[in-house]
Amino acid sequence: MRLCIVSIGIIIGSCMASRASEPVVGPANGSLVIVGGGRLPRSVVDEFVRLAGGVEQPVVIIPTASEGEEWNNEFVEKSFLRKAGFETITVLHTRDPKVADTDDFIEPLRTARAVWITGGRQWRLADSYLGTRTEKELHALLARGGVIGGSSAGATIQGSYLVRGAPEGNLTMMAEGHEAGFGFVKNCAIDQHFIARKRHFDLYLVMQRFPQMLGFGIDEATALIVQGDTARVVGDSDILVHNGAEVPEDPDQPYITLHPGDVFDLATRKRVR
Numbered sequence: 473m474r475l476c477i478v479s480i481g482i483i484i485g486s487c488m489a490s491r492a493s494e495p496v497v498g499p500a501n502g503s504l505v506i507v508g509g510g511r512l513p514r515s516v517v518d519e520f521v522r523l524a525g526g527v528e529q530p531v532v533i534i535p536t537a538s539e540g541e542e543w544n545n546e547f548v549e550k551s552f553l554r555k556a557g558f559e560t561i562t563v564l565h566t567r568d569p570k571v572a573d574t575d576d577f578i579e580p581l582r583t584a585r586a587v588w589i590t591g592g593r594q595w596r597l598a599d600s601y602l603g604t605r606t607e608k609e610l611h612a613l614l615a616r617g618g619v620i621g622g623s624s625a626g627a628t629i630q631g632s633y634l635v636r637g638a639p640e641g642n643l644t645m646m647a648e649g650h651e652a653g654f655g656f657v658k659n660c661a662i663d664q665h666f667i668a669r670k671r672h673f674d675l676y677l678v679m680q681r682f683p684q685m686l687g688f689g690i691d692e693a694t695a696l697i698v699q700g701d702t703a704r705v706v707g708d709s710d711i712l713v714h715n716g717a718e719v720p721e722d723p724d725q726p727y728i729t730l731h732p733g734d735v736f737d738l739a740t741r742k743r744v745r
Contacts, residue, residue: 497658497686497738498698502614504656505621506630508664509591510692512623513707517556519697520586523619527557529585532564536600537592537625541567553588564606567596572604581609584618591624595637595650598629602652610654620656624664627690629653631662635678645678657698657738660686666712667691676726679716686741687714689727701739705730715741 498504503523507516521527531553535543543563548554553561562580566572581587587610589597601607614620622630630653636642637650653662661678663671666689675687690696694707705711712727713736728743730736735744 496700497660498700498703499611499614499656500700501617502699503619504614504630504696504698505619506627506657506662506688506690506696506698507621507623507707508627508666508690508692508694508709508711509624510665510668512552513693516693516695516707517552519695519706520588520619520621521556521558523697524558524586528559530560530562530580530583531558531586531588532562532580532584533588533590534564534597534626535590535592536565536567537594537596537629538590539592567600569600569602569604572601572606574605578605578609581606581613584613586618587613587620589620589622589626589629591622591626593639593642594625594628594634594653595639595647597625597654598634598637598650598652602654607654611656614656621695627664628662630656631660631688632658633661633678633682633685635661635663635675645674646681659684660688660738662696663687663689665692667709672712673726675712675714679714679726683716685716686738687716687727688712689714694732698738701737702744703736703738705732705734705736707732713741717741 505520548561571577632655634651634653635645638644638647675689679687689712691709694709697704697706711730714727737744
């Protein structure tokens with residue numbers, strides 16, 4: 473997995489070099505629903521359904537971050553997607569990158585309007601899909617205006633830098649060889665369960681090492697909705713934003729707190745309202 477380290481440098485370096493010509497930090501098209509874990513409030517579910525274009529649209533669920541190996545019809549029927557009313561749900565899972573590179577495997581993504589990535593351990597997603605045609609199809613889904621959502625591990629993988637990516641455990645913030653995410657949000661690290669697990673300062677060390685990055689600590693039952701450079705907070709709790717490019721005025725609180733309803737500009741790194 474040493475290629476992951478190289479790709480991080482490319483993601484960070486190229487993003488800063490091209491800021492003038494490509495101001496979009498989030499996806500140029502499409503939407504992201506990035507949830508900090510825990511339960512899904514109705515407001516977040518409704519937002520995902522709306523961005524998907526309604527429950528009639530085909531949706532893919534990717535459970536690879538979890539420990540299990542088989543996800544049958546019972547899993548689908550119990551999923552929040554079915555409870556929300558989605559009619560066409562396809563489970564997409566493999567732990568083999570060679571399988572993730574095949575036509576048959578990626579076919580459901582080509583017609584999907586929405587994708588949901590479940591929680592678990594984010595390194596499983598990286599090991600299975602980074603650099604494969606599956607990852608390319610996820611970016612293609614966004615490019616045609618679709619929505620990708622995910623909770624916990626499914627949130628962290630959406631950033632360009634993968635925190636807590638060590639297979640040995642989730643306490644290590646920066647794990648050599650497991651530092652690359654899917655990069656739906658460029659130049660960014662995303663952490664989850666942030667306030668519930670008292671992780672307020674964990675991203676600060678990452679920001680010190682990579683001061684050009686933004687760090688989002690998303691609490692449980694809370695989502696960051698990203699469309700282009702605009703990020704909105706939906707749900708029941710808060711999101712803490714670490715800006716490595718600025719020295720915090722108060723070292724005891726090196727972050728901005730965003731509340732439900734707040735809007736944040738990813739390009740200017742400022743709260744809009």
